[in-house]
Amino acid sequence: MxxxxxxxQIGEELKQELAQTDASQALEAxxxxxxxxKGSLTALLRGMGQLSPEERPKMGQMINEAREKLTAxxxxxxxxxxxxxxxxxLAAEAIDITEPRxxxxxxxxxxxxxxxxxxxxxxxxxxxxxxxxxxxxxDKFNFExxxxxxxxxxxxxxxxxxxxxxxxxxxxxxPVQARTMLTKKPPIRIVCPGRVFRADExxxxxSPVFHQIEGLVIDKDVTMADLKGTLDAFAKRLYGSDIDVRxxxxxxxxxxxxxxxxLTCFNCHGQGCRVCKxxxxxxxxGCGMVNPKVLEMCGIDSSVYSGFAFGIGxxxxxxxxxxxxxxxxxYEGDLRFLKQFR
Numbered sequence: 001m002x003x004x005x006x007x008x009q010i011g012e013e014l015k016q017e018l019a020q021t022d023a024s025q026a027l028e029a030x031x032x033x034x035x036x037x038k039g040s041l042t043a044l045l046r047g048m049g050q051l052s053p054e055e056r057p058k059m060g061q062m063i064n065e066a067r068e069k070l071t072a073x074x075x076x077x078x079x080x081x082x083x084x085x086x087x088x089x090l091a092a093e094a095i096d097i098t099e100p101r102x103x104x105x106x107x108x109x110x111x112x113x114x115x116x117x118x119x120x121x122x123x124x125x126x127x128x129x130x131x132x133x134x135x136x137x138x139d140k141f142n143f144e145x146x147x148x149x150x151x152x153x154x155x156x157x158x159x160x161x162x163x164x165x166x167x168x169x170x171x172x173x174x175p176v177q178a179r180t181m182l183t184k185k186p187p188i189r190i191v192c193p194g195r196v197f198r199a200d201e202x203x204x205x206x207s208p209v210f211h212q213i214e215g216l217v218i219d220k221d222v223t224m225a226d227l228k229g230t231l232d233a234f235a236k237r238l239y240g241s242d243i244d245v246r247x248x249x250x251x252x253x254x255x256x257x258x259x260x261x262x263l264t265c266f267n268c269h270g271q272g273c274r275v276c277k278x279x280x281x282x283x284x285x286g287c288g289m290v291n292p293k294v295l296e297m298c299g300i301d302s303s304v305y306s307g308f309a310f311g312i313g314x315x316x317x318x319x320x321x322x323x324x325x326x327x328x329x330x331y332e333g334d335l336r337f338l339k340q341f342r
Contacts, residue, residue, distance in 0.1 A: 003044055003059050007066045010040050014070055018077050027081060031074050041067055108342040112211060112330055115238075115318045116193060119213055122237040123191045126230060128215065131190040133176035135197070139166045141175035145182075145297050147253040159199040161208075169197035172311060174254060177216040181298035186305050187219040193314070204326040211314035218290065218300060218307035224257070227287060227308035231261055235284075238317065239266045246281055255288025255309055266320065282320060285312045 014034055021027050034041055044063055109117075120130060133141075139150075148155055161169040176192035193213045200206045217226065228245060235243045243266065247259040262283050265276035272278040287310035292302035315327050322341075324330065329337050 003062065006040075006044055007062060010034065010044075011066065011070065014073060018073060021077065022081070024078065024081050024085065027074065027078055034070055035067065035074075041070065105339075106342070108338060110330075110338065111322055111324070111341050112314055112318050114341060115321055116211070116213070116314060118238060119234070119312070119314070119317070120191065120193065122234050123215065125237075126233060128189050128191045131176050131180055131192050132194060133170075133173070133179055133192070135170055135195055136163065137168055137170040137175045139168055141178045142168050142170050142172075145178040145294065146174050147291050147293050147297075152253070161197050161199055170194075171198050172196050173212045173214045174309075174311070177214060177309065178294075178298060180216065181218065181295070181300055186300060186307075187217075188307070189217050189219075191215045202328070204328065207315070207327055207331065210327075212311055213314055214309065214311040216290070216307065216309045218295070218305055220305060222289075222306045222308060224289060224308070227289070227310070230308075231285075231287065231310065235263050238321070239263065242269060244270070247287075250286060250288075252286060252288055254291060254294060256291045258286065258288030261285045261287055261310070267323075284317055284320070285310055287311070 014030070017030055018027075021030060033039055036042065041063065045060075124130070142160075143152070143155060144150070160171050163169070173192040173194045173196060176194070177190070180188060180190055191213055192215070194211065195209060196212050197209055200208050202208065215230075217230070228247065232245045235245050242264070244264045246262040248262065250258045250260045252258040260283055262281035264270045265273060265280055265282050267273050268276060268280065270280040272280050276282050287308065290307040290309050295302040295305060295307070315330060318324065318330065319327065
């Protein structure tokens with residue numbers, strides 16, 4: 001059999017095998033069988049050494065032309081198989097968007113954030129603006145401008161984290177109030193939410209890191225009646241229209257006179273229960289009229305202006321709102337706990 005007949009036979013066999021090939025892997029094996037180093041076409045090239053010098057160029061040209069035709073057949077088949085395999089893969093990966101599926105688990109706002117949103121919405125509705133300040137604070141703003149000079153005995157109750165003698169982690173958000181009074185002229189009506197830090201133990205009701213919302217109003221003719229009305233509106237917005245507010249005398253260096261504020265127990269509505277220890281009341285915040293000394297230190301004329309301030313522990317009212325008995329649950333990130341607030 002001469003080279004021409006061999007080339008024709010190789011071409012015919014390739015066409016027959018291509019017709020039966022239905023996978024890219026099989027096609028590649030067929031390509032190697034024909035065009036590889038040990039392939040049938042390569043074997044013909046090696047046999048050209050037996051030809052005369054006159055026949056070699058012509059036979060070489062015929063073999064190269066046959067290689068091009070066979071390669072074209074293999075490439076065409078490869079394109080067909082690739083297109084078909086792509087269609088099969090797309091069909092297998094297709095998603096039926098009408099098929100009902102279980103929704104993936106989604107996050108939820110933290111209970112502290114939920115209550116903070118409600119509190120801010122309440123006070124913004126009363127005309128307050130939200131003010132913020134640094135968590136690493138100067139002693140001047142955290143204590144001195146709030147009527148707590150150095151060596152003042154009330155500082156001992158703060159359990160402060162000191163960075164140095166003049167820099168602290170703020171123990172309350174009151175420094176924001178001091179900064180506002182120094183930079184803004186009355187009337188002032190702000191609430192200051194944020195994290196605060198105290199060197200406290202960790203248990204069901206205490207944490208070294210917690211959140212406060214403090215409020216400040218400075219204007220002409222501001223009285224305790226305005227303070228009570230503001231806190232009464234806040235309590236009814238958060239806990240319901242049947243909630244009452246009760247003031248008890250207290251002491252805070254920042255305010256004079258000062259008071260602790262109790263709310264009607266939301267659980268028993270004043271009848272007495274385990275939550276309120278039978279009293280019918282629950283303590284929620286401290287407040288009072290801004291001390292004239294504080295106004296003067298912040299450059300506000302206390303003979304013209306007066307004001308009130310209050311401080312709310314956000315964790316405290318969150319626990320009351322949702323009946324949470326252990327503050328640590330708010331910080332542990334337990335999904336079983338958090339998913340209840342979706």
